[in-house]
Amino acid sequence: MKLKQYGLTIWFTGLSGAGKTSLNEVVERKLRSLGYQVEVLDSDIVRQNLCKGLGFSKADRDENIRRIGFVAHLLTRNNVIVLVSAISPYREVREEVRQRIENFVEVYVNSPLEICEERDVKGLYKKARNGDIKHFTGIDDPYEPPISPEIECRTDEESIAESTDKVLAKLAELGYL
Template sequence: MLEKQRGVTIWLTGLSGAGKTTICRFLETELRRTGYKIEVLDGDVVRQNLSKGLTFSKEDRDENIRRIGFVAQLLTRNNVIVLVSVISPYRAIREEVKERIGDFIEVYVNAPLEVCEQRDVKGLYKKARSGEIKNFTGIDDLYEIPLEPDIECKTNQESVAQSANKILNKLEKLGYINSLLLPQFHNNHSRI
């Protein structure tokens, strides 16, 4: 049985198609399997349920991130590990949320724009390039890369397991998880 769990928000930021959701799902599976309390706040799901009606203007994007940050803060405060998977393109609002939450690990999920476009199963980049979608991050709206992320996952150079293990290593180092409870952790750990 787990000893008392500490809450933390793991904030995965990066371009659409960089691999945020994929890494998030891997982490969720690994941590749930060993009994950790996990909640996932995925950008697409949040937009449908918590931020419906917000546009993609800078003001509305910032409001969306504030709402996600508020929920993440409540969960973190209640000793839940929160996995947040959102583009969150603007540095200042990411910093604001980080300050508010405190127990916060910023993960820059980094993949070149060309790679993200190749992975684009929803066809969003194609629509953005043709002008059907306006203010699309990476095309006609900027993405401000984190200056000092806690972790950088280069998803065009490493496997999902390698990226996820960087995060698990950090969680262990900071005392949020006990790696002895993650059997897969040690098997993949040596591949990093």
């Protein structure tokens, strides 16, 4: 039996090191195992391919998110489930993307800055604190948390499995699964 699939964008936002990519990967595997067609737009990969040349000024970050949102919109309207993993630090541009995409679920991957710094496998926070990286979100550039996301995952208190279950349960509750 073929599943009835609705196009949907699931937008994972949060600080670097909060667990967006890890959660995204597990949600992707679960959805694929259930038979859903899924595409992943990870900000780091999109920046290398679609947004090369953009810097980290507010204008460039906003443009990066708009481009990711545009691709997510195209896929969503063609009944693909799109998983976006992007810091997307500014509320206004996240809301702009939300307005463009009919089926949009925002997942706030919430973890305190101190925990994100402890998890920092790339050493980016250390470089930002030393002044080697400028405009780093959470250090010398703001992160504006969502006011009312559909889902909030507290990755400092929940395991990835618990957060995944929370995401899938909410998607089922909203009628997407």
